[in-house]
Amino acid sequence: MKKSGFVSIIxxxxxxxxxxxxxxxxxxxxxxxxxxxxxxxxxxxxYTNEKGQIVFIDTPGxxxxxxxxxxxxxxxASTTIGDVDLILLLVEPRRPGKEDLMIxxxxxxxxxxxxxxxxxxxxxxxxxxxxxxxxxKDLYSFQEIVPxxxxxxxxxxxxxxxxxxxLPEGPGFFPDDMITDQPERQLVAEYIREKALYVxxxxxxxxxxxxxxxxxxxxxxxxxxxxxxxxxEKESHKPIIIGKQGATIREIGSQxxxxxxxxxxxxxxxxxxxxxxxxxxxxxxxxxxxxxxKKEL
Numbered sequence: 001m002k003k004s005g006f007v008s009i010i011x012x013x014x015x016x017x018x019x020x021x022x023x024x025x026x027x028x029x030x031x032x033x034x035x036x037x038x039x040x041x042x043x044x045x046x047y048t049n050e051k052g053q054i055v056f057i058d059t060p061g062x063x064x065x066x067x068x069x070x071x072x073x074x075x076x077a078s079t080t081i082g083d084v085d086l087i088l089l090l091v092e093p094r095r096p097g098k099e100d101l102m103i104x105x106x107x108x109x110x111x112x113x114x115x116x117x118x119x120x121x122x123x124x125x126x127x128x129x130x131x132x133x134x135x136x137k138d139l140y141s142f143q144e145i146v147p148x149x150x151x152x153x154x155x156x157x158x159x160x161x162x163x164x165x166x167l168p169e170g171p172g173f174f175p176d177d178m179i180t181d182q183p184e185r186q187l188v189a190e191y192i193r194e195k196a197l198y199v200x201x202x203x204x205x206x207x208x209x210x211x212x213x214x215x216x217x218x219x220x221x222x223x224x225x226x227x228x229x230x231x232x233e234k235e236s237h238k239p240i241i242i243g244k245q246g247a248t249i250r251e252i253g254s255q256x257x258x259x260x261x262x263x264x265x266x267x268x269x270x271x272x273x274x275x276x277x278x279x280x281x282x283x284x285x286x287x288x289x290x291x292x293x294k295k296e297l
Contacts, residue, residue, distance in 0.1 A: 007057065010087060012097070015120075017058050047160075047179075087107060089103060089116050091116065093118050104139055104140050114143060116140075118147045193208065195256040199255065217266075223267045227271050228271070228272055230249075231274075237276070238276055249274065
């Protein structure tokens with residue numbers, strides 16, 4: 001009998017949740033960067049093999065929010081904890097910080113089966129890893145403690161086998177060839193935002209959003225025309241995003257176009273614009289308008 005179930009990937013910002021999801025799927029689904037709080041929505045990734053189906057839910061990092069967008073992100077992460085068959089709590093191989101302890105307290109309240117996943121084990125000596133394991137053992141009765149390196153894929157297949165061992169028997173929830181429930185428009189917007197984070201590096205903080213204005217496939221050719229707007233919070237950010245003679249926004253568009261063409265399997269004509277919406281992350285109306293509606297969680 002095959003197995004199936006829902007598995008939530010949780011943890012504080014920048015511990016590698018999206019990287020782990022992409023490794024599970026063997027496909028790039030969730031965007032990644034070295035900046036914390038890259039993921040803003042819950043993303044469902046669907047993995048199916050001969051053993052059954054795992055529906056992974058990648059969540060934003062749980063943190064103390066400082067604006068309306070942050071409140072949405074924390075609610076998006078927290079609401080998944082009680083609605084799944086298994087929780088994967090990702091941590092780094094070091095002593096638990098305040099955010100780690102806060103998340104463990106939430107897990108205790110739910111009482112769901114939880115694996116502790118110690119990521120980035122390639123960054124420390126083995127003796128330090130053992131100390132980390134022993135420290136976390138004293139905090140909660142985890143069903144399994146699994147050291148991995150999500151970036152390299154070390155330990156990921158073994159973790160996958162353990163997950164199937166804990167899931168209930170039952171049919172899959174989605175078709176076998178489906179890897180996500182996310183609309184293409186949302187994935188496209190996220191790919192553009194990811195490339196903006198990479199290209200802009202430290203120049204622009206997390207105060208950008210991407211809105212897809214038009215998304216239309218041509219009738220006579222296998223080409224998709226996409227118009228998108230990068231939203232920033234300050235007038236001073238706009239010329240930085242555009243760059244000298246438009247060089248920066250062209251580079252963002254060029255990198256994003258390659259990712260989008262891989263996703264859609266056809267040629268993409270991508271055009272980008274930049275608009276300023278002052279302090280949009282503090283506006284409940286704008287946060288909701290840009291696709292982050294707490295009522296939909």
